[in-house]
Amino acid sequence: MNQSASFWIRVLFSGCVWLFGAFANGQSPALKQGDDGVAVERLQKLLNARLDPSPGLDVDGDFGASTLAALRRFQRQKGLPATGAVDSKTWEALGSLPSAAEAPAPVPPPEVVNAEPIHRKPADSLDGPPFTTAKAWAIADGKTGRLLFGHEADTPREMASTTKMMTALIVAQLAAKDPKVYDETIVFSRRADGTMGSTSGMKEGESVSVGELLYGLLLPSGNDAATAFAEHFGARFAPPEASPGEADPLARFVAEMNRTARSIGLAETHFANPHGLPAKDHHASARDLAKLASLVLAKPTLARVVSTAKHGATLRGPADGKTRNVVWKNTNVLLGTEGYDGVKTGTTTAAGNCLVASSHRDGRHRIVVILGSTASDGRYADARNLFRWAWQQP
Numbered sequence: 348m349n350q351s352a353s354f355w356i357r358v359l360f361s362g363c364v365w366l367f368g369a370f371a372n373g374q375s376p377a378l379k380q381g382d383d384g385v386a387v388e389r390l391q392k393l394l395n396a397r398l399d400p401s402p403g404l405d406v407d408g409d410f411g412a413s414t415l416a417a418l419r420r421f422q423r424q425k426g427l428p429a430t431g432a433v434d435s436k437t438w439e440a441l442g443s444l445p446s447a448a449e450a451p452a453p454v455p456p457p458e459v460v461n462a463e464p465i466h467r468k469p470a471d472s473l474d475g476p477p478f479t480t481a482k483a484w485a486i487a488d489g490k491t492g493r494l495l496f497g498h499e500a501d502t503p504r505e506m507a508s509t510t511k512m513m514t515a516l517i518v519a520q521l522a523a524k525d526p527k528v529y530d531e532t533i534v535f536s537r538r539a540d541g542t543m544g545s546t547s548g549m550k551e552g553e554s555v556s557v558g559e560l561l562y563g564l565l566l567p568s569g570n571d572a573a574t575a576f577a578e579h580f581g582a583r584f585a586p587p588e589a590s591p592g593e594a595d596p597l598a599r600f601v602a603e604m605n606r607t608a609r610s611i612g613l614a615e616t617h618f619a620n621p622h623g624l625p626a627k628d629h630h631a632s633a634r635d636l637a638k639l640a641s642l643v644l645a646k647p648t649l650a651r652v653v654s655t656a657k658h659g660a661t662l663r664g665p666a667d668g669k670t671r672n673v674v675w676k677n678t679n680v681l682l683g684t685e686g687y688d689g690v691k692t693g694t695t696t697a698a699g700n701c702l703v704a705s706s707h708r709d710g711r712h713r714i715v716v717i718l719g720s721t722a723s724d725g726r727y728a729d730a731r732n733l734f735r736w737a738w739q740q741p
Contacts, residue, residue: 379431379432380410380414380415381410383409383410384408385408387410387414390433391408392406392444394418398417398424402420419696421437421440422437422440423625425440477733477736479498479732479733480726480729481729482718482720483497483500483633483719484716484718485500486637486713486715486733487634487637487638487641487716488714489641489706489707489713495740496740497633500634502615503617504632504718505630505697506623506701506718507697508623508691508694508695509623509636509693509716510621510622510629510631511573511622511623513607514576514577515652516642517576518561519646521580522648523646531579532554533560534552534553535552535553535571536578537551538574538597539572539575540571545569546571548567549673551665552665553665554662554663555662560575561648562655565652566675567675567676569675573623574597574622577601578596578600580596581597581598581599581601582596584599584600584602585602585603586598597620597621600621604621605618613639614635615631615634615635616635616636617630624695625695633718636718640691644690653677653679653705656682656683657675658674659672659674659675679691679704680727681702686708687705687706688705689703690703694723698718698719700725701716701717702715702726702729702730703717704717704730708738709738
């Protein structure tokens, strides 16, 4: 063996000794995406054991995207910063496993593995809609919202930022009674500015008109804008039925979202917030979101906003009257292809990649809803494949 190979073997051996020693002495090796090795394997075992439902991670020692998503979900559940990196506090929250669970699973002998039969499913049918990555989807008539085709279309699922269609519809319904609503000025609160996730980029104390902020809500999918709308308009609505003394305008706005959902027949929909961040009892079905999208598109102002690729706006400062310009870009990449004209994207770890899309072709209008696609690009491929199939149907 040459000196170079001998050197690297000693380095590798020393690293393994340190790692096992660190666990034995209660030390916690920091981990991040891209790391690999036995520490990552231990992390994956712990995440599989601690999360409900279990993410079903492969214990392969590779800190990839699936491990990252599971780790962030665990950190959020434990009230830790969802950094996606493992520090001492995360290790402490993960705890330890019984020694039997820490040991590698026994590998059966080759003759057992090689003798196992391979069970195949029936051949794929050549009829019907295309295969998709989505857990649920719906194709609906764009004018009426009536479901035409679907897969798990009535199953309630996390809906992420497609929630904002209802937030925008509530605003548009107020404006239908009084068009001056669009000219009202919204001043961003600290709570709005501090809302997590996708953002319009407005700061506490800055102001803009309701009509302009609709672009900040629906193009970059501003969670902060959703909070600002709820705070601005919530006091105009009745409190939740279960809390008649509720004074928080945000809670009142969410109560109105649920009343509206019931009034338009969204049987599998319930809102817990105006933006779509993960929350208990916040869900919708693909069928319901298609119906909601048809009502959004029936409002000329909202139809114009959701079909806009980018929009510039001027924000006014809190005290000195100074202004600054912003550009809000639509997250819906389908708008770059002729024929697509909306409606809303949505992405969270819990919901997966979601999309409500609208398209016109040869005098027909269709809406496609994608819930729980496995990747951001996957939802667009799913939608395009479903649209292409739908246009061929009588």
